[in-house]
Amino acid sequence: xxxxxxxxxxxxxxxxxxxxxxxxxxxxxxxxxxxxxxxxxxxxxxxxxxxxxxxxxxxxxxxxxxxxxxxxxxxxxxxxxxxxxxxxxxxxxxxxxxxxxxxxxxxxxxxxxxxxxxxxxxxxxxxxxxxxxxxxxxxxxxxxxxxxxxxxxxxxxxxxxxxxxxxxxxxxxxxxxxxxxxxxxxxxxxxxxxxxxxxxxxxxxxxxxxxxxxxxxxxxxxxxxxxxxxxxxxxxxxxxxxxxxxxxxxxxxxxxxxxxxxxxxxxxxxxxxxxxxxxxxxxxxxxxxxxxxxxxxxxxxxxxxxxxxxxxxxxxxxxxxxxxxxxxxxxxxxxxxxxxxxxxxxxxxxxxxxxxxxxxxxxxxxxxxxxxxxxxxxxxxxxxxxxxxxxxxxxxxxxxxxxxxx
Amino acid sequence: xxxxxxxxxxxxxxxxxxxxxxxxxxxxxxxxxxxxxxxxxxxxxxxxxxxxxxxxxxxxxxxxxxxxxxxxxxxxxxxxxxxxxxxxxxxxxxxxxxxxxxxxxxxxxxxxxxxxxxxxxxxxxxxxxxxxxxxxxxxxxxxxxxxxxxxxxxxxxxxxxxxxxxxxxxxxxxxxxxxxxxxxxxxxxxxxxxxxxxxxxxxxxxxxxxxxxxxxxxxxxxxxxxxxxxxxxxxxxxxxxxxxxxxxxxxxxxxxxxxxxxxxxxxxxxxxxxxxxxxxxxxxxxxxxxxxxxxxxxxxxxxxxxxxxxxxxxxxxxxxxxxxxxxxxxxxxxxxxxxxxxxxxxxxxxxxxxxxxxxxxxxxxxxxxxxxxxxxxxxxxxxxxxxxxxxxxxxxxxxxxxxxxxxxxxxxxxxxxxxxxxxxxxxxxxxxxxxxxxxxxxxxxxxxxxxxxxxxxxxxxxxxxxxxxxxxxxxxxxx
Numbered sequence: 001x002x003x004x005x006x007x008x009x010x011x012x013x014x015x016x017x018x019x020x021x022x023x024x025x026x027x028x029x030x031x032x033x034x035x036x037x038x039x040x041x042x043x044x045x046x047x048x049x050x051x052x053x054x055x056x057x058x059x060x061x062x063x064x065x066x067x068x069x070x071x072x073x074x075x076x077x078x079x080x081x082x083x084x085x086x087x088x089x090x091x092x093x094x095x096x097x098x099x100x101x102x103x104x105x106x107x108x109x110x111x112x113x114x115x116x117x118x119x120x121x122x123x124x125x126x127x128x129x130x131x132x133x134x135x136x137x138x139x140x141x142x143x144x145x146x147x148x149x150x151x152x153x154x155x156x157x158x159x160x161x162x163x164x165x166x167x168x169x170x171x172x173x174x175x176x177x178x179x180x181x182x183x184x185x186x187x188x189x190x191x192x193x194x195x196x197x198x199x200x201x202x203x204x205x206x207x208x209x210x211x212x213x214x215x216x217x218x219x220x221x222x223x224x225x226x227x228x229x230x231x232x233x234x235x236x237x238x239x240x241x242x243x244x245x246x247x248x249x250x251x252x253x254x255x256x257x258x259x260x261x262x263x264x265x266x267x268x269x270x271x272x273x274x275x276x277x278x279x280x281x282x283x284x285x286x287x288x289x290x291x292x293x294x295x296x297x298x299x300x301x302x303x304x305x306x307x308x309x310x311x312x313x314x315x316x317x318x319x320x321x322x323x324x325x326x327x328x329x330x331x332x333x334x335x336x337x338x339x340x341x342x343x344x345x346x347x348x349x350x351x352x353x354x355x356x357x358x359x360x361x362x363x364x365x366x367x368x369x370x371x372x373x374x375x376x377x378x379x380x381x382x383x384x385x386x387x388x389x390x391x392x393x394x395x396x397x398x399x400x401x402x403x404x405x406x
Numbered sequence: 407x408x409x410x411x412x413x414x415x416x417x418x419x420x421x422x423x424x425x426x427x428x429x430x431x432x433x434x435x436x437x438x439x440x441x442x443x444x445x446x447x448x449x450x451x452x453x454x455x456x457x458x459x460x461x462x463x464x465x466x467x468x469x470x471x472x473x474x475x476x477x478x479x480x481x482x483x484x485x486x487x488x489x490x491x492x493x494x495x496x497x498x499x500x501x502x503x504x505x506x507x508x509x510x511x512x513x514x515x516x517x518x519x520x521x522x523x524x525x526x527x528x529x530x531x532x533x534x535x536x537x538x539x540x541x542x543x544x545x546x547x548x549x550x551x552x553x554x555x556x557x558x559x560x561x562x563x564x565x566x567x568x569x570x571x572x573x574x575x576x577x578x579x580x581x582x583x584x585x586x587x588x589x590x591x592x593x594x595x596x597x598x599x600x601x602x603x604x605x606x607x608x609x610x611x612x613x614x615x616x617x618x619x620x621x622x623x624x625x626x627x628x629x630x631x632x633x634x635x636x637x638x639x640x641x642x643x644x645x646x647x648x649x650x651x652x653x654x655x656x657x658x659x660x661x662x663x664x665x666x667x668x669x670x671x672x673x674x675x676x677x678x679x680x681x682x683x684x685x686x687x688x689x690x691x692x693x694x695x696x697x698x699x700x701x702x703x704x705x706x707x708x709x710x711x712x713x714x715x716x717x718x719x720x721x722x723x724x725x726x727x728x729x730x731x732x733x734x735x736x737x738x739x740x741x742x743x744x745x746x747x748x749x750x751x752x753x754x755x756x757x758x759x760x761x762x763x764x765x766x767x768x769x770x771x772x773x774x775x776x777x778x779x780x781x782x783x784x785x786x787x788x789x790x791x792x793x794x795x796x797x798x799x800x801x802x803x804x805x806x807x808x809x810x811x812x813x814x815x816x817x818x819x820x821x822x823x824x825x826x827x828x829x830x831x832x833x834x835x836x837x838x839x840x841x842x843x844x845x846x847x848x849x850x851x852x853x854x855x856x857x858x859x860x861x862x863x864x865x866x867x868x869x870x871x872x873x874x875x876x877x878x879x880x881x882x883x884x885x
Contacts, residue, residue, distance in 0.1 A: 067616075067647050071609065074642040074685060076635040079676045119669040139868065181850050211815060211850065240817060262816020263808070289816065293740060294543065295782055295809055296756075298747040301722075302506045309504070331811055331847075333786070333869055334739065342735040343541075349736035352711065356718045356740040360748075363668075363722045379715060386664040393663020395632035399608065401696045402583045403558050405523060406731055 078119050084314035087111040087367075088281045089125070090256055090321050092170065092233050093204020099229035099254065103202030106169060108285070108367040109321035114309060115365040116387050126384050127362060129369045129377050130206050131168035132327055133158045135185075135193045136177045141336035143350035144373050155193050156200035163201045166374040167381060172206040172235065173197050178219050179210035187222035194223050198230070206233040206258070206370070213241040221249045228253035235323075235370075236260035236287055239271050247278035258323055260287040263299050265307055269317040281320070285368060290324040292332035293357045300324075301364050308365035321367035329357035330372065351375040359383065423447040426478065429471045431462045450479060452753075453501070453511065482679045482687050483726075485512065486625045486651040488552065488603045489579025495551050497625075497653060497726040498689030503679040505752055513749040514720075515727040516741065517552035517581055519695060522559050522568040529568065533576045535733040541742060544756070544782050548742040550578075554605070554729045555593065557584035562592035570596040581605050581627075581729065587614030594622050603627055603727075605691075606655060612640055616647040624651075627691055631657030632666050634673065634686075641685040652688045653727070660697035660716045667692075668723055675724040692717070692725035695732075710737045717741045721748060756781045757807030762831040763788070766797035773881050774833055775843035775866060775873070776801040778819060780809045787870040794874035799836065803827045810847040821854030828859050843881070845870075 089110040094100025106128055113121035135155050140148070147166075151158040155173065162168040173194055177185040197205065207223050209216030220234045236258040237246050250257045259275055261267040268288055275284055288307060291300045304322055311319030329335055335353035338346060354376035358369055362380070371377050427447035434442040438459045440449065449455040457463060457479065463472050485499030496512045518536040520529045533553060541548040555572050557565040565584065572580065573596060580602035582593045590604060601622075606629035607615035619626040626649050630637035637656055644652060656670040671690055678687035697713040714737040717728050721744055732738065750756060760779045765788070777787045779802050791798060803823055805813035813819035828834065828842070842861045844852065846868030856863050867876050 068643050069613075070643075071612070071639050072643045072646055074635070074638040076638045078634075078673055079681050079683075116665070116668055117672060118665055119673055179850075181852075260815075262812060262818065264816075289812055291809065291812055294743040294747065296780065296812065297744070298505075298750045298752065298756075301748070302752055305504060306506050328811075331809075333871065334743070337869070337871065343739055345736060348707065348711070349739065352714060352736065352740050355715050356744055359715055359718050360722050360744060363719065379711070383664070383715070383719075386661065387668065389662070389665060393632070393659040393661070393666065395657060395663070395666075397699070398631035398657040398659065398696060399585065399606070399629050401693055401699060401729075402556055402585055402605065403560065404556075404699055405558055406519075406521070406698055 080120050083112060083312040085312045085316070085319050087308070087311055087319050087321060088284075090282055090285050092206075092231055092256060094229055094231040094254070098231075100231055101198065101202070102204050102230070105231070106204050111308070111312070111365070111367075114312065115363055118387070123388055125367070126388055127367050127369060127380075128169035129167075129371050129380060130170035130172045131162035131166050131377060132172050132174060132208075132370060132372050133162060133197065134174045134176055135190075136183065138174075138176055141330050141350055143336065143347045144330065146347075147374050156196040159197045159200045163203055166377050168203060168377065170204045170206055170233075170368075171197065171201060172208050172370050174208035175219060176210055178212075178215055180212055180215055182210070184215075187219045190219045191222050191226045194227065198227065204231065204233075206235050208235045213238060217241050217246050220246060224249045224253040224255050231255055233258050233285060233323075233368075237271070237275070239267065239274075243271070243274050244278065247275050250283065251279050256283045256285060258285050258287050259320070261289070263289045263291075263296075263303055265303060265310070265318065268307065269315075272317045272320065281316070284320050285323050286318075286320045287323045287325065290326055290328045290357070290361065292329045292335070293353055293360070294332045294334055297357060297360060301360050304361060304364035304366060322365055323368040324358075324361045324366040324370065326354060326358045326361065326366075326369045326376075327372040329354040351379075355379045421451055421478070423451045426450050426475065429475050429478070430460065431468060431471075433462065435462060437461045450475075453509075481511075482682060483675070484651070484688050486653055486689050488515075488581070488601065488625055490599065490601050491577060493551075493577050493579060494601075495579050495727075500675075500679065500724075500726070503675050503724075505748065509751040509753055510749045512726065514725050514745050515551035516717075516738070516745070517554040517727060517729045518550060518733055519554040519556055519583075519729060519731050520568070520572060521556045522561070522564040526571070529571065530575060532733055533572060533578075536578060537576055539733075539735070539738065539742075541739060543743060543746060544785050546746065548746055550738070550742075552579050552581055552603075552727070554581040554583055555602075557586070557589045557593070560584070560586055560589060562586075562589045565589050566592040566596050569593040573597045573600060579603070581727075585611055587611055587618060590615070591618055594618060594624070598622060601625070603653060605629070607640060607644060609636060609640065612643060613647075616644055616649050619649045619651075620647075625653055626651065627653040627655055628688075629655045629657070631655075632659075632663065632670065634670060637674075638685050641688065645685070653691050654686070654688045655691040655693065658693040658696050658716065658720065660694060660699075660712055664716075664719075668719065671720065671723045671725065689726035690724055692720035692728045694720060695729050698731050710734055713737065714741055718744055721745050757804075758784045758802065760802045760804035760827070762833055763800045763802060765791045765800060766795060768797040768799055768836075770836065770838040772797050772799060772837065773843055773877060774799045774801065774837060774839075774841070775845075776803050776824060776827065777845060777870075778803055778805040778808065778810050778813055780805065780807050780813075783809050787873070790870040790873055796874065796877065798877075799833060801827055801831055801833065801842075810845045814848050814850065819848060819851070821851050821858050824851065824855050825858035828861065843876070 087109045091107045093102040093105040110124040175190045177183040232255045238260050259271050288303050307318045335350045351373040430443045432443050440446040481499050481501045483498045483500035486497045488495045495515045499512045502508045536550045539550045582602045583605040584590045604626045606627040628640045659667045674686045677683040694713045694717040710732040757779045805818040808818045840861045843864045843866040849865045852863045
C-alpha cells in the first residue's frame with residue numbers, strides 16, 4: 001500500500017491534473033500541423049534519400065594521404081532487409097453487423113518488419129491501449145487514485161471515464177472479486193459486472209481474471225457464453241488451466257484468447273501449440289510477462305524483442321500480436337513511494353515510470369498495452385501518432401540547440 | 407562504387423576462442439592471471455579481459471599477432487573515449503545491435519548542459535546537480551556522466567571563461583558545443599588536455615573542426631540532421647582527414663519527425679553492426695534537449711516530461727550519449743534506471759544465492775520471513791531490514807531470479823518451494839516458533855504453505871518498506 005496517503009501537500013494534488021491539462025494543450029498545438037493521411041505513408045521519402053542542398057559533391061576523391069579539401073561524397077543506402085514471417089492479425093470487439101454490440105472493432109498485429117522500422121514497412125495497425133477498470137476497490141498508487149477516486153466502486157462509471165476522458169481504445173475489466181481468496185464472487189456476479197461495462201461504453205473489452213486457474217476458467221466460460229459474438233479477449237489462458245476446455249469455449253462463443261507465459265519463449269511456443277489444436281491463429285494474442293522498469297524490464301524487453309524478431313524470421317509460434325500488462329510499472333516502488341526531495345514530485349515520477357516502461361516495450365513490439373494512468377495513456381498515444389506520422393520536422397534547424405536560449 | 411568501404415565482418419557470435427587462441431603466445435605463462443592461454447582466449451571473446459592484460463603479447467616480437475588480434479576483436483562500433491582520468495567516459499564499443507545477441511557495453515552517457523548566458527550561480531548549481539546525482543540500485547550507484555558546455559552568445563572570451571569555470575568545478579568530461587571553430591578553440595584553450603568531445607563538425611565547418619580535433623587530440627562529433635548521406639560523407643571526409651574518433655549525430659526530433667529520428671538511429675546501428683559499414687560504425691549522440699526548442703508557451707513540466715521520454719526511446723534505440731537540459735530527479739531517474747536495465751549483461755542471471763540470511767543478532771523468538779532470489783527484490787528487502795536495524799531471519803527462496811508477483815503468476819514461487827526451503831534451511835532448529843511472514847504479493851499461497859510446511863503464515867506488507875511497521879504492529883503483538 002502506498003504510504004503517506006494523508007500527508008500529501010496540496011501542491012501534489014493539484015500538480016497532476018495540471019500536467020494533464022498542459023499535455024492536452026500541447027497536443028492541440030502539435031496537431032495543428034498534423035494532417036497526414038495513412039495513404040501518404042506510401043510516398044513518404046526515406047531519410048537521407050535527398051542530398052543536403054548546397055553541398056558540393058566532387059566526383060573524385062583526392063589522392064591518398066593528402067588531407068581532403070572538399071567533402072568526399074559517400075552514398076547511403078538504407079539497410080533494408082526482408083522477412084519471411086508476418087505477425088497474424090487479431091481483431092478484438094465485434095460490431096452489430098458482425099454479431100456483437102461494439103461501436104467499432106480493433107485489429108492489431110500484421111507486422112512485416114521490426115517495431116517502427118518504417119524505413120522498411122509502414123505500420124499496418126498502430127498499437128492500442130486498453131485501460132484498466134477494476135470491479136472492486138484495489139490498492140492503487142496515489143498518483144493513479146486521484147484520477148479515479150470517484151469511480152472506484154462503480155465499474156461502469158470507471159469505464160466511461162477511461163473511454164471519454166483518458167482516451168482508451170479498449171478496456172480491461174479486471175474481475176478481482178472472483179478470487180476465492182478475496183470475495184469469491186460467483187461467475188454470475190462477474191457476468192453482471194461485464195454487462196454493466198458493456199452497456200456503459202462501446203469499445204472492445206478485455207476480460208481479466210484473478211489468477212486462480214480453476215475459477216478463471218469458470219468465470220471466463222460464463223462470460224464467453226453470455227456475451228457470445230462480442231469477441232472479448234480473455235486475459236488470460238495459462239498452462240495450469242484446463243487449456244482444452246477454455247480454448248473450446250473461447251472458439252465456440254466467438255472470442256479471442258490471451259496466451260500468458262512467464263518470461264520464457266519455449267513455454268510461450270508450447271502453450272501456443274496446445275492452443276492451435278482448438279483455436280485459429282487469428283484468435284491468439286500473447287503475453288510474455290511485463291516486469292516494471294527497474295524490476296526486470298530488461299528481461300521483458302529482450303524476451304519480447306526476441307519473440308518478435310523470431311516471428312518475423314519465420315517462427316509461426318511466436319508470430320502473434322503481443323500484449324503487455326504495463327500497469328505492472330506501478331509495482332516498482334520508485335513509481336509510487338514518497339522519496340527524498342530531489343526525486344519528487346512522485347505525481348510526475350510515477351506516470352513517467354509507466355510511460356518509460358511502455359515506450360521500452362513499444363520499441364520491442366508490443367501491440368496492446370494495458371495501462372492505468374491517464375497522463376501515461378495520453379503520452380503513449382501522442383508518441384504513437386508521431387511515429388506513424390513520418391517526416392515533418394524541420395531538419396535544418398535541429399542543430400540550433402547548440403546556441404538555444406533556455 | 408562508393409560501397410567499397412563497406413566490408414563484411416563476421417558477427418561477434420561467430421568468433422570462436424580457438425581463432426583467438428591461435429594468435430596468442432600459447433605459452434600458458436599465467437602472467438595474465440588465467441590458468442592457460444585458452445582460458446584467456448575465452449575471456450577475450452567474452453569481453454571479460456583486454457588484450458593488454460597479456461604482457462608477452464605487448465613485446466616487440468608479438469607485434470604482428472597483437473595487431474591481428476586487435477583487428478579480430480575490434481567492435482563494429484568504435485569505442486571513443488571522452489575526457490581523462492577516473493571519470494573519463496567510453497562511448498560506443500558495441501558488438502551487437504540487439505542486446506540478446508551478446509550484451510551491450512558502455513552504458514549511454516548522460517550529459518547536462520550549461521551555457522555562457524546562464525548566471526554564475528546557475529552554472530555552478532547545475533554542475534553540482536550533475537555531480538551529486540546519485541541513486542543506489544542493486545548495489546550500484548547510478549550517476550550522470552558529462553557536462554555539455556554551450557556557447558549561446560557566440561563570444562569566444564565568454565565561452566573560454568565559462569569552460570574554465572566549469573573545469574574548475576567538476577571532473578566530469580566535457581562536451582564543448584559551438585558551431586563556430588574560433589569560439590570552440592577559445593574554449594579548448596581553457597582545457598587543452600582534457601580531451602573533451604567537440605560538437606560539432608557540419609558540412610560548413612568540418613575542416614576547421616577537424617584541425618582542432620587533431621591539434622588537441624579530441625574526439626569530434628559530426629552533425630548532419632536527418633541526412634544520412636551527408637553524415638556518411640562527412641564521416642568519410644573526416645576519417646580521410648585523419649580524425650579517428652568520431653561521434654555521429656543524425657539529429658534528434660523530440661516532436662514532429664520523431665519517426666525519422668528512430669529510423670536514423672536504427673539504420674545507422676544496423677549498418678554498423680550487421681553490414682560492417684565502418685563509416686557508420688561510430689557511437690551515436692542523441693539530443694533530447696531539442697524538446698526545449700520551439701516550446702512555445704508549453705510549461706516546464708511538460709517540456710521536461712517530453713525530454714525525458716525522448717531520452718528513454720533513444721537509450722533503447724542505440725544512443726551512446728544523450729544531452730539533457732532538465733536536472734530534475736523525477737525526470738532523470740527513470741532514464742538512469744532504464745539505462746542500467748538495458749545495459750545489464752543478459753548472459754548473467756540477476757539473482758542472489760538462495761538460503762537463509764541472518765540480519766542483526768536474531769534469537770529463538772525472532773521473526774522469520776521469506777523473499778525471492780531476484781537480486782533487486784533481495785537487495786531492496788535487505789536494505790529495508792538493515793536500515794531499520796532489525797534482528798531477523800530472511801529465507802531466500804530460489805525463484806530463478808524472478809520477482810515475487812511475477813514468480814507467483816509464473817509458478818516459479820510455489821508453496822512446495824517455500825516448504826522445501828524451510829526444511830533445507832535448518833531454520834526449524836534456530837527458532838522456537840513456527841510463524842512465517844510471507845510477502846504481501848504472495849498472499850494467495852498462504853493456505854498451501856501452511857498445509858505443506860506446518861508453519862503458521864502471517865501475510866506481510868506488499869512492499870518491504872513497511873516491514874518495520876508490520877513487525878511493530880503485528881509481530882510484537884503476537885509474540
